[in-house]
Amino acid sequence: xxxxxxxxxxxxxxxxxxxxxxxxxxxxxxxxxxxxxxxxxxxxxxxxxxxxxxxxxxxxxxxxxxxxxxxxxxxxxxxxxxxxxxxxxxxxxxxxxxxxxxxxxxxxxxxxxxxxx
Numbered sequence: 722x723x724x725x726x727x728x729x730x731x732x733x734x735x736x737x738x739x740x741x742x743x744x745x746x747x748x749x750x751x752x753x754x755x756x757x758x759x760x761x762x763x764x765x766x767x768x769x770x771x772x773x774x775x776x777x778x779x780x781x782x783x784x785x786x787x788x789x790x791x792x793x794x795x796x797x798x799x800x801x802x803x804x805x806x807x808x809x810x811x812x813x814x815x816x817x818x819x820x821x822x823x824x825x826x827x828x829x830x831x832x833x834x835x836x837x838x
Contacts (some may be wrong), residue, residue, distance in 0.1 A: 723750035725768035727759040744825035756785035797835040
């Protein structure tokens with residue numbers, strides 16, 4: 722599972738990289754600090770999964786998600802934030818992960834759920 726981590730926080734990108742390294746079957750495909758950077762690198766990286774911060778400088782995660790899906794057909798986008806899902810402009814049917822819950826089991830559950838639904 723190739724994963725692109727998109728977050729303006731270097732600390733979160735490092736933490737996500739460490740979690741991916743401990744998660745069997747998952748590998749860090751790349752990182753981006755903004756939605757614009759993610760859109761530039763996603764086609765070449767061809768990730769299976771994108772961990773996408775909701776609130777980014779410039780373009781927001783929810784605005785970038787459909788463009789990422791168009792750039793990389795079949796990609797699964799998971800919105801990430803430190804805020805509660807109910808407080809965010811995230812579509813009701815979107816995949817969401819609170820940043821504090823990022824760990825191998827959560828990634829595996831998200832991926833299994835995304836493939837089933």
